Amino acid sequence: MSNNADMRAWIIARAGAWRGLVTSIADLRRRRSATLDEALDTVEAYRGLARDLATSRRLAPDSRTTAGLESLYAQLHALIGRKPRGGTAALKDLLRVDIPRAAGELRSRIAGVACLMAISAAAGWWLIDTFPTLISLFASETMIEQVERGHLWTEGLINITPSSILSLSILANNIVVSVLAFCAGIFLALGTFYLVALNGFMLGGTFAFVHQHGLATALFTFIIAHGPVELSVICVAGATGVALGESIIHPRTGTRRDSFQACAHRVAPVLLLCAALLVGCGFIEGFVSPDPRFPLASRVTIGVCYWFVMWAVMSGRLFGTHWTTTTTTTTTRTATPGAGA
């Protein structure tokens, strides 16, 4: 019997099973779950399809039958390996394990980035204090004129743009800056350093400028409700960027690419938390900060309390578990008293 006839007989014998498989794969892909019997049948079909594919590759490597079997095999492989949707359990894991673990690993880098921001802010202050005309480097002409007339640019902000729109535009901008600080880590962390230093420099310079015009207290009053978390989040996002850069410079495991991928997955939960915190900051900055009806005491309370919430989530204390870093690569899990009962 010729090879062609063998192949034809084999196809006729097996095609019924493949047709059934096409239907069952389409059905299972649409559904979110399967029964135990269906799962076992699928695994058995996967084994059978692997045998058929091996036969087809040997008998007719470049045929459409082989291409079709390759496609079915890939679909079935993805279907069998499909992870269930996490739901609430995944969210709990994220808050109780992933975020505290990643934050613990980033602790020293967060301190380093905060130092860089503080030094840049001091440098910005010194520069504008010494050469006040240089404020035009990072402040618009309208803003400068307004401060020189004795008014902050934030005054009356709430009357120009609705608070909700203001909040959304602020939080979108802040999230983009944080994500950029993370992504810029790919340039061996230099991009992250630049972004953090620039932000610190502008902050210090702006404070020096408003201080010269007797408005430092007014600016402090404006930023104290949202500033502590917003600035901390920029430092944390910067730290994730630094970790990303380090993973490329000094890969701990496998190739640079593997190390980069592993690091991105490890620190991503912290970045997600940063985005969520910035949403809160956006609302505070849109509704509380520009509203003159809020006294300084309540602004300080909001700022300090929100910062403690951030710290509690990052350390894992808010959700019952915290992680302590023992070495640079290993972490140990410890339960807080009364938690997880």
Added chain:
Amino acid sequence: MNAAQQDQMADEKLSVRSATGVDLSLSIAGPGNRSYAFVIDWHIRLLLACAWLLLASFVLKLSLSARSQDALLSLLPAFVIYFLYHPILEVAMRGRTPGKRMAGLVLVGRDGGTPSTSALLIRNIFRLIDSLPALYVVGLVSCFLTANRVRIGDMAAGTLLVVDDAAAGESLGRLETLASASSLPLGALELVDQLLERWPALESQNRMQIARSLLARLQPAADPARLSSLGDAELNARLAALLESTHESTHEQ
């Protein structure tokens, strides 16, 4: 880039070990396929965002000014559609988007499985870098230079864009009928079946030329002048008849 390199790029495969011992073979999508899918997606999201703005402005009579109270209803949905189209759809459609589906592509993990939600989100976060300085130049350069034709977002997420030949998988269902009814050699049978499957998508002149060439080879006795005079529908009918022809009738024609 020489011809050999171009061939290599067009037919790049990734072999993934599976539990059965038979490796999974995935065809890596090149920069061309990626761009094609992206352009389709870009048009879809742009059209959807514009459609919403038109609806908001002319039907719902909302103001499109960023400083108006209406901006939350008029501008926000358009921004969400445009900027969150990829992350939302890739997560909801398990590594696919309408553009990828139309281009026959799908995202998979490096193990050949469906990528996790976190991987898909990381992949999309890095669009910020891949799209620099404009028109995804960084991403495209990365696709040309990396082993598996991946952009930076894919490297970070551990994802790959591969060709999803779903049509070939679906054609398996027809094979039983075709193989038992037709006496054509298997290779020719698959070729005719594939041509008929792609018939509506091919340009008329091209499909007629391919059909004539195929018929001339499979029916050597057929008159070439008669074949040249056959129209689009007749050629299609003759190809369809070939799939049902017995050994004797193939030679009689």
